[in-house]
Amino acid sequence: MPRNTFESSGEKHAARIARLKLSDKHKHDLQEILAKPVAYVHDERFRCPTVMVAIMQQDIDVLPGTTLTPQEEQILFLRLNYARYKMDQIRRRLLRIAKWTKKDILELLELNQKQLDARSKIAGSNLGLVLAMAKRVSYYGVEMADLVSEGNMALLRTINLFNCSRGCKFSTYACNAILKSFSRAAKHSCRYRNLFPVQFDLAFEKSDHTDRRQQERYHDQVQEVRNIMCNNLADLSEIELSVLRNRFPISKENPEPLTLKQVGEQLDLSKERVRQIQKKAITKLREIVEQRLVAI
Numbered sequence: 082m083p084r085n086t087f088e089s090s091g092e093k094h095a096a097r098i099a100r101l102k103l104s105d106k107h108k109h110d111l112q113e114i115l116a117k118p119v120a121y122v123h124d125e126r127f128r129c130p131t132v133m134v135a136i137m138q139q140d141i142d143v144l145p146g147t148t149l150t151p152q153e154e155q156i157l158f159l160r161l162n163y164a165r166y167k168m169d170q171i172r173r174r175l176l177r178i179a180k181w182t183k184k185d186i187l188e189l190l191e192l193n194q195k196q197l198d199a200r201s202k203i204a205g206s207n208l209g210l211v212l213a214m215a216k217r218v219s220y221y222g223v224e225m226a227d228l229v230s231e232g233n234m235a236l237l238r239t240i241n242l243f244n245c246s247r248g249c250k251f252s253t254y255a256c257n258a259i260l261k262s263f264s265r266a267a268k269h270s271c272r273y274r275n276l277f278p279v280q281f282d283l284a285f286e287k288s289d290h291t292d293r294r295q296q297e298r299y300h301d302q303v304q305e306v307r308n309i310m311c312n313n314l315a316d317l318s319e320i321e322l323s324v325l326r327n328r329f330p331i332s333k334e335n336p337e338p339l340t341l342k343q344v345g346e347q348l349d350l351s352k353e354r355v356r357q358i359q360k361k362a363i364t365k366l367r368e369i370v371e372q373r374l375v376a377i
Contacts, residue, residue, distance in 0.1 A: 094115050120241065133159070137160055143206050149202075158199075158203065164193070201368065203240050211235075211236055214256065214263070235261070320348065
């Protein structure tokens with residue numbers, strides 16, 4: 082397809098999305114979904130609507146520090162890929178037709194949330210695997226934090242590729258990908274040391290290079306949160322925004338965080354109610370940050 086045709090098509094969809102009566106977050110999500118094909122791992126059970134409806138309705142709670150049973154793991158992967166399978170069908174239809182229906186749009190957004198929830202639960206139950214494997218290996222010049230970061234990214238990529246119908250445990254499949262990511266991190270570190278001789282290491286150790294890097298990362302993270310809140314990409318309510326702005330020093334207007342009690346006094350709410358609102362708002366923010374992380 083010619084580039085100008087693609088750009089005009091993208092601009093056309095953006096204009097149509099802008100006219101929809103949706104929240105800014107939902108408009109952003111819809112724009113992301115329509116921008117590129119939805120990838121999924123096919124399963125023959127997708128052709129049995131009755132079976133899949135039952136699977137999609139099952140609710141699986143993943144507590145921190147716990148792992149999934151084989152049955153729970155299979156259900157979550159089926160939910161993840163079936164939601165993406167249905168998203169792909171609706172997406173293709175929307176790109177073909179001139180008039181979009183409200184039913185299709187809402188179903189597409191609901192399916193997107195379901196696949197995000199399933200992916201988040203799978204990732205959350207396997208994060209300990211990355212840390213455990215990082216502790217077992219040792220690469221000269223590679224910090225533990227870098228290994229964990231590489232391993233987490235490998236874990237997220239592996240979730241998108243895993244086929245649960247083959248009878249293999251996800252942890253077994255993921256371990257190989259995580260180890261390969263560790264190896265790549267070590268090779269990159271080795272290549273860096275070949276380009277910059279060892280004598281430069283002493284200069285870095287004596288400098289404040291590490292501290293400055295940490296400060297830069299912190300600044301970037303704060304800017305990202307500010308951007309999400311400024312554009313309300315997490316679809317936060319006014320009271321959720323107010324709680325976060327007062328509880329965390331993310332703006333120049335509120336350089337010092339207030340306690341739960343102080344925020345409650347300002348908003349005429351109990352301390353416990355403020356805590357609940359804060360928890361819900363942070364969950365929304367975390368989902369958006371995770372979604373952006375995978376999209377990088």
